[in-house]
Amino acid sequence: MATERGPRIKRTFALSGSLKDFAVLKGRDIALRTTDFYTWQTARRENGIWPYTRSLEGAPKAHCAIADAKLGVLPALNFGSQDYLGLSSSPKVQEAAIEGLRIYGVHSAGSAALLGNSNISFALERELSNFLNGRDVVLYPTGWAAGFGAIEGLVGPADHVVLDVLAHACLQAGARAATRKLQFYRHCDLVSLERKLSRIRSDDAKNAVLVVTESLFSMHADTPNLSGMLNLCRQYGATLLVDCAHDMGCMGEDGRGQLSIQEVLDSVDIVVGSFSKTFASNGGFVAVNSRSACEYLKYFSASHTFSNALSPVQAATVLAALKIVRSEEGANLRQMLMRNIIELRQQMQSTGLEVLGMPSPIVPIQIGDEAMGRMVSRALVRERIVANLVEYPAVPLGQSRFRIQLMPEHTSDDISQITSAIQRAIRSCESEISLDGLDADGPEFAA
Numbered sequence: 001m002a003t004e005r006g007p008r009i010k011r012t013f014a015l016s017g018s019l020k021d022f023a024v025l026k027g028r029d030i031a032l033r034t035t036d037f038y039t040w041q042t043a044r045r046e047n048g049i050w051p052y053t054r055s056l057e058g059a060p061k062a063h064c065a066i067a068d069a070k071l072g073v074l075p076a077l078n079f080g081s082q083d084y085l086g087l088s089s090s091p092k093v094q095e096a097a098i099e100g101l102r103i104y105g106v107h108s109a110g111s112a113a114l115l116g117n118s119n120i121s122f123a124l125e126r127e128l129s130n131f132l133n134g135r136d137v138v139l140y141p142t143g144w145a146a147g148f149g150a151i152e153g154l155v156g157p158a159d160h161v162v163l164d165v166l167a168h169a170c171l172q173a174g175a176r177a178a179t180r181k182l183q184f185y186r187h188c189d190l191v192s193l194e195r196k197l198s199r200i201r202s203d204d205a206k207n208a209v210l211v212v213t214e215s216l217f218s219m220h221a222d223t224p225n226l227s228g229m230l231n232l233c234r235q236y237g238a239t240l241l242v243d244c245a246h247d248m249g250c251m252g253e254d255g256r257g258q259l260s261i262q263e264v265l266d267s268v269d270i271v272v273g274s275f276s277k278t279f280a281s282n283g284g285f286v287a288v289n290s291r292s293a294c295e296y297l298k299y300f301s302a303s304h305t306f307s308n309a310l311s312p313v314q315a316a317t318v319l320a321a322l323k324i325v326r327s328e329e330g331a332n333l334r335q336m337l338m339r340n341i342i343e344l345r346q347q348m349q350s351t352g353l354e355v356l357g358m359p360s361p362i363v364p365i366q367i368g369d370e371a372m373g374r375m376v377s378r379a380l381v382r383e384r385i386v387a388n389l390v391e392y393p394a395v396p397l398g399q400s401r402f403r404i405q406l407m408p409e410h411t412s413d414d415i416s417q418i419t420s421a422i423q424r425a426i427r428s429c430e431s432e433i434s435l436d437g438l439d440a441d442g443p444e445f446a447a
């Protein structure tokens with residue numbers, strides 16, 4: 001959708017600015033220097049355009065109850081949860097979690113290096129290894145910890161890390177913790193990547209180079225050419241790390257995502273995954289092709305060594321979810337999910353809305369102006385529809401979007417409902433905010 005559509009939107013305090021305006025804190029008093037952010041946040045909250053504190057009142061199903069600061073508790077159509085196969089509500093998964101609780105209690109009560117493991121977590125490691133064709137697996141308490149720890153644990157100060165410019169924050173943080181020798185290449189651009197690798201190797205033929213990407217980028221719903229990246233890594237003596245958080249389990253005939261679709265599962269050097277999207281739990285993993293690297297991570301990756309281990313309940317949950325992912329039931333759920341994905345993308349495109357990326361559980365709908373995105377988000381929740389608004393700096397300035405997240409449980413009626421609601425919201429918000437703006441105390445930001 002073109003960002004210049006409709007009359008120019010009037011700027012007010014609540015409709016202007018972004019989180020990036022408050023990222024650099026100034027002043028001597030650490031607590032008080034957060035006041036400007038809080039003033040801006042309050043203005044947005046009071047006008048009903050701060051969408052980040054809604055909560056679920058039950059399971060993250062397609063139809064659920066949410067709590068909204070302005071509207072209270074209300075039934076809603078949910079397109080905002082990362083439960084891509086709906087396994088958090090699976091009776092099999094829930095029973096496994098309950099049984100795990102009965103046997104092991106609710107808490108790991110220690111680091112994985114110091115009695116935090118259990119036989120259920122070891123069973124999960126074995127099953128994940130089998131799922132990934134025999135790789136050695138290290139479990140982490142969160143997906144963030146896995147992404148951060150894979151890089152921080154294996155990269156030294158003399159080494160180089162080359163990241164896709166849109167690589168997840170945990171990957172960037174891990175790289176910054178490991179070395180100052182960071183470079184970014186243009187998003188999914190092999191020419192840009194080769195230029196970076198060539199320059200590094202022309203100056204340093206001795207130290208390691210780690211190339212970092214994701215298999216499915218969640219803000220753009222696109223995927224890199226992994227075979228092309230592997231060829232460049234082999235040419236320049238680099239190692240390739242792929243974070244598969246958003247497609248592992250829910251995409252591909254066998255559920256192994258782009259690694260399987262692009263036939264590179266056995267070739268990629270380091271695989272990072274998260275359990276919080278398809279596998280119904282917090283947690284994550286790093287899978288490597290050598291036992292030595294696996295053991296090294298267990299004692300030199302800080303987010304593994306110095307965090308409590310994945311709880312037995314979480315391990316039991318993920319193990320049950322993995323069994324479904326690998327079964328005929330899982331294949332059927334992926335087919336249902338893909339049918340919904342294709343239907344939503346087609347409906348949105350038929351109405352003239354701009355749909356980004358490729359078919360995946362994430363369907364980004366481009367809005368453009370941040371003020372418009374905020375007002376459309378408010379209008380949607382008033383229609384009892386929840387979809388996550390993403391705005392700058394998570395995406396480029398002037399490219400706000402809704403990151404619609406699908407599940408097999410969604411129906412054709414649900415898909416038609418959100419498509420129509422977004423259209424209505426855009427039309428009404430163009431008129432509302434271009435004429436009147438919003439009233440809130442605070443200075444105006446520059447347009």
